[in-house]
Amino acid sequence: MDGDGAKQPSVSGLLDPTTQTNQKKNPKRRCCCPKSALLADNVLPDINGIVQLPHPESIFGKLHPSFYQVAVYLAAYLGVGTICFYLLRHQMKGKKTNGVLDAVYFCIVTMATVGYGDLVPSSVLTKLLACAFVFTGMALVGLILSKAADYLVEKQGILLVKALLIHQEVCPTEILKKLGTNKVRYKCVMVLLLLFVLIIVGTIFVAFVEEMNVVDSFYCVCSTITTLGYGDKSFSTQAGRVFAVFWILTSTICSAQFFLYVAELNTERKRRSLVKWVLTRRITKVELQEADIDRDGFVGKSEFILHKLKEMGKISPEDISLILEKFQDLDVDQTGTLSASEIVAPAQSSEPGK
Amino acid sequence: MDGDGAKQPSVSGLLDPTTQTNQKKNPKRRCCCPKSALLADNVLPDINGIVQLPHPESIFGKLHPSFYQVAVYLAAYLGVGTICFYLLRHQMKGKKTNGVLDAVYFCIVTMATVGYGDLVPSSVLTKLLACAFVFTGMALVGLILSKAADYLVEKQGILLVKALLIHQEVCPTEILKKLGTNKVRYKCVMVLLLLFVLIIVGTIFVAFVEEMNVVDSFYCVCSTITTLGYGDKSFSTQAGRVFAVFWILTSTICSAQFFLYVAELNTERKRRSLVKWVLTRRITKVELQEADIDRDGFVGKSEFILHKLKEMGKISPEDISLILEKFQDLDVDQTGTLSASEIVAPAQSSEPGK
Known part of the structure; x- marks a missing residue:
């Protein structure tokens, strides 16, 4: 339990890799990292009907060696x-x-x-x-x-x-x-x-x-x-x-x-030597095409990350397709993106996506 | 060796999860899955100066139990x-x-x-x-x-x-x-x-x-x-x-x-029970904001996948930041996306990103 408690802050502290890289490249932006438009667009009160499910910590606590x-x-x-x-x-x-x-x-x-x-x-x-x-x-x-x-x-x-x-x-x-x-x-x-x-x-x-x-x-x-x-x-x-x-x-x-x-x-x-190899390896055009998950013709940051993770063998295509299915369910307006308005109305989200 | 050979096709067959989900939802689109614009936009010959590094298969072969x-x-x-x-x-x-x-x-x-x-x-x-x-x-x-x-x-x-x-x-x-x-x-x-x-x-x-x-x-x-x-x-x-x-x-x-x-x-x-829990769990607004890697105000498919993978403990924030650094190096024009034109000119890519 103690160990978990100690680990959690480090994870949440590193949760945003963009902020991390920003810090490195532009130390001045450190404290004022651009807030996502998500919250600004939808200033909704916190009590929005979402049932608070257990936090990851408690599941890890349950899985942790007793x-x-x-x-x-x-x-x-x-x-x-x-x-x-x-x-x-x-x-x-x-x-x-x-x-x-x-x-x-x-x-x-x-x-x-x-x-x-x-x-x-x-x-x-x-x-x-x-x-x-x-x-x-x-x-x-x-x-x-x-x-x-x-x-x-x-x-x-x-x-x-x-x-x-x-x-x-x-x-x-x-x-x-x-x-x-x-x-x-x-x-x-x-x-x-x-x-x-x-x-x-x-x-x-x-x-x-x-x-x-x-x-x-x-x-x-x-x-x-x-x-x-x-x-x-x-x-x-x-x-x-x-x-x-x-x-x-x-x-x-x-x-x-x-x-x-x-x-x-x-x-x-x-695994580390594989990671090193995957990172130094140049991406080919065919792979760039494969990495383009949303098929918009460009490979964004997160698509690139997913592609490299697959190459490293850390994740499997099955992992991706499982989560993608969940995404389709959540993406009520079928725009290929999730906004705060979609997650606050999860009651209707199970049917239209299918 | 044989085992590797047998595994590879399955991976490449499943490499595109979008096509897979498309198949489920719209069986007619099965054989004509939309080609990425990447190749259509940049019809460059294959001999474009990229030194062919070993294919993942061979590295796996090397790592494979001898x-x-x-x-x-x-x-x-x-x-x-x-x-x-x-x-x-x-x-x-x-x-x-x-x-x-x-x-x-x-x-x-x-x-x-x-x-x-x-x-x-x-x-x-x-x-x-x-x-x-x-x-x-x-x-x-x-x-x-x-x-x-x-x-x-x-x-x-x-x-x-x-x-x-x-x-x-x-x-x-x-x-x-x-x-x-x-x-x-x-x-x-x-x-x-x-x-x-x-x-x-x-x-x-x-x-x-x-x-x-x-x-x-x-x-x-x-x-x-x-x-x-x-x-x-x-x-x-x-x-x-x-x-x-x-x-x-x-x-x-x-x-x-x-x-x-x-x-x-x-x-x-x-791990499976954790995966199941992560998939059924509703995403909160704060998490949606955290998941928004490119900070455009929306969570795309791949950003959502990355967020859930992190929750599942399959990948760590360190993995992401390592690959993101590589991405910044490759992203010569600093648009936050990679296109085929950027990967064909890798010679100049090591400096401008830094």
């Missing part, structure tokens, strides 16, 4: 898992410490798909239960990766950028703009840093508590964060397993998130 | 891995069969992060080598998931849609349109089907060759495709390991791809 939802699912998963495997602890074989702790540890090791094999199900029931728990656990990890993890990292990313720019005099919009273009990179760095910390902490802890040499400890850590889990080196002490419960979940999610970010970074890099 | 690149990487990874672990086979402990086979099997089990632990490194060198191989392997699996897997599934998806629609009289464009809107769903179904087949084949094979009962066999299969790999049940025979080499790689990638598609499906579902 951190608490993930926490509840995780608690439910671990709760049910612990109860099941605690009750069925006699149908498990391997290195055992404390009943409840072993059950939680087994759940985490299964959920993160580490699967050391130091504690394994030995009956048909526990085996099938383990199968069910690994699939559910994978889905849950997916949910964490898609929602909570990214949300947390993004928040940390904003803090990082703010900290980096604190001594430079930049306005909040500038920070958010900088964050926008390099968002994935910042997130990547954040996760990589965290991953390093987790590897170092893990190696030191395992070496001391599980009494391994440094190579074995590092090998155990690597085999865990990659969810490999050969199981020849694992957590066999009570203290080790308490640590493992928290450390395994954090580190496996962290490493998976890192790979996701690298993939995202790669996609973005490609 | 299937061969992945195959080469995979071969290199398995080649190097096999040689290393074959030479160091005396520094490995566990169930051994054939030297080379065990090395390949170990590579695959490590790369897919299954890590049964039935064959583990026992020296410092092999342990560190295993760490290096699991990280490289994860990156390689990521590459396969991002490139080859999706490419193959998409091709199969097209075949599936074609097969489903073979008895209905639909034109190829219709098929591709249908595929476009439900692409992720088809891919999801394809992967799920393949996953079921792999689970069944795996369970039957393991039961027979490794001489397990059905539950143990299913448990082994589940613990493998989820990359859990407890290791209490694994491939210990020569025949089993030959099968495992192919089956593990396919099934783990398949299950990971399935999770990726489910995530994609989820994102798309959300």
Whole structure:
């Protein structure tokens, strides 16, 4: 929610690209950017019968990762898992410490798909239960990766950028703009840093508590964060397993998130090179003709933008035709343009357009 | 490559949304859609000094998943891995069969992060080598998931849609349109089907060759495709390991791809509900004013489209301002529109706009 609130102003601040370019080319016009004739022509009171539908912010809020939802699912998963495997602890074989702790540890090791094999199900029931728990656990990890993890990292990313720019005099919009273009990179760095910390902490802890040499400890850590889990080196002490419960979940999610970010970074890099290419590329006459949506013989600013966006692959012709249909519905007087008078009378607009 | 070729016509066929809507409203105008005045006004020969830059198709081709690149990487990874672990086979402990086979099997089990632990490194060198191989392997699996897997599934998806629609009289464009809107769903179904087949084949094979009962066999299969790999049940025979080499790689990638598609499906579902909401939402006067990019007092078709696209979150204000800058460069006569005469004289266009 907080993140949304912070993002919104930057978007609305940049909503008018014309003003932006005007600012660059003619700084004097900055504060007196020409008002559209729309409002001047139709000075109607604000109460004009339009039912106020929810603002985009609230829809984004609804779509935004619900951190608490993930926490509840995780608690439910671990709760049910612990109860099941605690009750069925006699149908498990391997290195055992404390009943409840072993059950939680087994759940985490299964959920993160580490699967050391130091504690394994030995009956048909526990085996099938383990199968069910690994699939559910994978889905849950997916949910964490898609929602909570990214949300947390993004928040940390904003803090990082703010900290980096604190001594430079930049306005909040500038920070958010900088964050926008390099968002994935910042997130990547954040996760990589965290991953390093987790590897170092893990190696030191395992070496001391599980009494391994440094190579074995590092090998155990690597085999865990990659969810490999050969199981020849694992957590066999009570203290080790308490640590493992928290450390395994954090580190496996962290490493998976890192790979996701690298993939995202790669996609973005490609997209950027495509954008660059599309922008430097000269438009041909045939394309100019194609770009002329209203068929008036000229390509206006917004037609040019749409054409380039299509070339960049950001939008598809389907997107355009969907919105165009809506436009035809709204354009009551069939002039090919919308004026304020058309939007204030939406009641009759559904039929005549069709 | 083939996929690109097939996609291109659909895009160019739909490139003109105006023609499309015209077709709906006035079927008679179908074949004689009004030609833009651009070409009629400026009947210039094609050889007009414009250096022909690569067509979008070729850039997409360049960006398109290179299937061969992945195959080469995979071969290199398995080649190097096999040689290393074959030479160091005396520094490995566990169930051994054939030297080379065990090395390949170990590579695959490590790369897919299954890590049964039935064959583990026992020296410092092999342990560190295993760490290096699991990280490289994860990156390689990521590459396969991002490139080859999706490419193959998409091709199969097209075949599936074609097969489903073979008895209905639909034109190829219709098929591709249908595929476009439900692409992720088809891919999801394809992967799920393949996953079921792999689970069944795996369970039957393991039961027979490794001489397990059905539950143990299913448990082994589940613990493998989820990359859990407890290791209490694994491939210990020569025949089993030959099968495992192919089956593990396919099934783990398949299950990971399935999770990726489910995530994609989820994102798309959300995006669609947002699109629907944006389209049904009434435009306010303030927004109408914001949408008026060229500040002429009216919102044209393309301005309306851009406004709605921004609301849908498909494009950002930065995208628009980037392209607008390019437009100002091209718009030599500063009329706010582009005509064919402006694009044929691009040599002088870089300075006057600025």
